[in-house]
Structures are given as structure tokens and as C-alpha cells.
Amino acid sequence: MNSNAQNFNQPQATQSLQKDASLYIKQAYNHFAQGDIEGAIADFNTAICIHPHSAELYTARAKFRKKKLGDRQGALEDYTQAIYINPDNAFFYYWRSQLYQELGNQQKAIEDYNVAVTLAPEGTMYYLI
Numbered sequence: 001m002n003s004n005a006q007n008f009n010q011p012q013a014t015q016s017l018q019k020d021a022s023l024y025i026k027q028a029y030n031h032f033a034q035g036d037i038e039g040a041i042a043d044f045n046t047a048i049c050i051h052p053h054s055a056e057l058y059t060a061r062a063k064f065r066k067k068k069l070g071d072r073q074g075a076l077e078d079y080t081q082a083i084y085i086n087p088d089n090a091f092f093y094y095w096r097s098q099l100y101q102e103l104g105n106q107q108k109a110i111e112d113y114n115v116a117v118t119l120a121p122e123g124t125m126y127y128l129i
Helices: 002-033 037-050 055-069 072-085 090-102 106-119
Strands: none
Touching (some): 002 055, 055 090, 090 106
8 A cells, every 4th residue: 555655655755856946947937036146056956956857957958058157168068968858858958058159069960950950850040041
């Protein structure tokens, strides 16, 4: 009976963890708005600790690092981790290619862009750029 209860509660636990991760992301932006950069990064880090295999959390932190903090190297590391977790997501390669372009690494930008084009369905934004 205990194993059935655990199996029944498992989806609820997963849902609760995802909810907690979302809460930390929201808190991170609130901390940033109040000028608390360390608190913002700590909240992103906590969300990732709760759900370390979420490529989406790494991309959320990457976007935050790039846009809000100007931390391109940190963003690059996060995009790379997201690609490691989910290597079939064209967006992750596209976003990292843009970052490589900004950093002046044209070769890596082209490589990632080409992977994004290969993974993306025909007719998507990757072909328009």
C-alpha cells in the first residue's frame, strides 16, 4: 500500500517541484527589480538545484544573465548546459549562435546556426535571418 501511495503522489511531487522552480524564477526577477543581483542569481541557482535537468531553466538563467547583467560568458555556459541536456532543441543552438556572434566568434556562431537550421522545421524563423 505504501508503494501505491508513493506512485500516486509522484506526479504531485513533480508538479510541486516545477511550481517551486517557477516561483524562484519570479522571485529572481523581483530581486533584480529591487537591485538585489546576488539574490536574483541565488534564486535562479535554487530553481536549477530543484530541477537540474531542466534545459529551460538554464536558458531562463542565460537570458537573465545576458540581458539583465551583461554576463555573456555566464549566459554562454548556461546555453551550453541547456544544449547538453536537450541537444535536439533548435532554439538553444540559435540563441547560443547569437551570443557567439556578439562575442566575435564567427566560426562558432556559424556552426551553431547551421545546427539550428538543421534541427528546425522548414519555414521557421531560422531561414528568415
